[in-house]
Amino acid sequence: MASTHCKNGHEYTVENTYIAPQYKRGKLYTFRQCKECRKNVHNSLRVKHISNGICGRCKCRPLLEGYSSCEVCKAATDKWKKENRVRKDHYNKVRYETLKAQGLCVTCKAPTDGNVYCRTCTTNACRTRAYYRGLKSRNRWSKR
Numbered sequence: 001m002a003s004t005h006c007k008n009g010h011e012y013t014v015e016n017t018y019i020a021p022q023y024k025r026g027k028l029y030t031f032r033q034c035k036e037c038r039k040n041v042h043n044s045l046r047v048k049h050i051s052n053g054i055c056g057r058c059k060c061r062p063l064l065e066g067y068s069s070c071e072v073c074k075a076a077t078d079k080w081k082k083e084n085r086v087r088k089d090h091y092n093k094v095r096y097e098t099l100k101a102q103g104l105c106v107t108c109k110a111p112t113d114g115n116v117y118c119r120t121c122t123t124n125a126c127r128t129r130a131y132y133r134g135l136k137s138r139n140r141w142s143k144r
């Protein structure tokens with residue numbers, strides 16, 4: 001019988017359910033896991049290691065000063081982040097070009113009248129820009 005809640009009372013919603021693969025006697029099975037609980041277990045273990053001065057990722061090397069991971073793991077994370085950024089940039093570019101070619105807004109996919117952005121997104125972009133400009137000038141002013 002499929003239960004609707006995990007043993008800690010979190011609901012098995014689509015967002016909160018992780019389908020974990022597992023091999024049993026050479027056959028692949030899947031079982032449900034509560035994402036909330038996975039996160040909690042992961043975080044509490046990590047915090048425990050870090051407070052003991054041990055890298056929360058590899059759980060064996062000492063922490064790099066001022067970081068929550070060791071030198072090796074930090075380098076790996078940095079590399080992953082960099083690769084991820086490149087991948088994301090590429091994805092965004094492809095998405096941009098595709099939507100532009102289809103005559104759709106590159107932000108919300110609404111039909112545009114020949115522009116890259118729809119009218120709503122153009123207005124929003126203006127507002128965001130104005131907001132950041134205001135923020136910047138305010139900072140400059142407060143620093144003086």
Ligand SMILES: [Zn+2]
Pocket residue numbers: 006007008009010034035036037
């Ligand atoms: Zn749970």
Ligand SMILES: [Zn+2]
Pocket residue numbers: 055056057058059060061069070071072073074
């Ligand atoms: Zn490490």
Ligand SMILES: [Zn+2]
Pocket residue numbers: 105106107108109110117118119120121122
């Ligand atoms: Zn739009």
